[in-house]
Amino acid sequence: MTVSDTALVVHPGEAATASLAHGGFDLLADGGAVSASRLTLGTGADGARPHRHLLSSELFYVLDGAMRFYLGGDLVNLAAGGLVVVPPGLPHAFGAADGRTAEVFVVLSPGIERFGYFERLAAISRGEAAFESLLPEQDRYDVHFVDVPDWRVAR
Numbered sequence: 001m002t003v004s005d006t007a008l009v010v011h012p013g014e015a016a017t018a019s020l021a022h023g024g025f026d027l028l029a030d031g032g033a034v035s036a037s038r039l040t041l042g043t044g045a046d047g048a049r050p051h052r053h054l055l056s057s058e059l060f061y062v063l064d065g066a067m068r069f070y071l072g073g074d075l076v077n078l079a080a081g082g083l084v085v086v087p088p089g090l091p092h093a094f095g096a097a098d099g100r101t102a103e104v105f106v107v108l109s110p111g112i113e114r115f116g117y118f119e120r121l122a123a124i125s126r127g128e129a130a131f132e133s134l135l136p137e138q139d140r141y142d143v144h145f146v147d148v149p150d151w152r153v154a155r
Contacts, residue, residue: 008032016115018122020045023096025118035111037118038063041102046095048121049131050148053088056108060084060094065102069094070151093151117141 008029015038016027022042029036035056041047050070060067062082069076069084070093077097078084086092096102108114117137123129138144 018115018118019126020122021125021127023047025122027115027118029111030115031111031113033109033111035108035114037106039102039104039106041065041067041096041104043101044096044098046093047102047104048093048095050091050093050146050151051143052091052146053086053108053142054144055088055142056110056112057088058086058092059107059109060086061105063103063105066097066100067094067102067104068097068152070148075152091146091148093148095152098152112142114141114143117143 010028018025018027022045023040026038028038039047060083062078062080064080066077066079069078071084071086072090072092076084120129120134124131124134
C-alpha cells in the first residue's frame with residue numbers, strides 16, 4: 001500500500017486480510033475519506049448482525065454471487081452487479097443469499113478506522129472470541145447493534 005499527496009494506492013496482494021469461518025475480508029482502506037473492504041462469504045453465510053452507523057453511509061456493490069440485505073425492516077435480495085447505499089441511522093444486516101456464495105465490495109464514508117473491528121469479527125466467527133466483546137466498542141467503530149431476532153425472515 002502506498003500513499004501520496006493525492007491518492008491511496010493498494011496493489012494486488014497488499015491488502016490486509018482477516019479470515020472468517022465461512023469467508024474472509026480484504027481490508028483495503030482504513031479511515032480517512034473512506035474505509036473499504038472486499039468481503040467473501042460462503043454459502044448462506046451471515047456478513048453482519050443487524051446494526052446501524054450514526055456517522056457514515058455504507059455502500060455495498062455485489063461483485064459475484066448474491067446477497068440478502070435487511071434494510072430497516074425490508075428484505076432485499078441482490079445479485080452480482082447490484083448496489084445498496086445505506087444512509088446513517090438505518091438499521092441493516094447482510095449475508096450471502098440462501099444457497100448462494102457472495103463477494104461484495106463495501107465502502108464506509110466518511111471512513112472510520114475499522115480494521116480492528118474486522119479482525120475481532122473474524123475471531124468471533126472462528127469461535128476464538130465472544131460476540132459480547134464487541135459491545136463496549138460500538139462507539140469506537142460506529143457499529144451500533146440493534147435487536148432483530150431473525151432478520152432473514154423479518155417481514
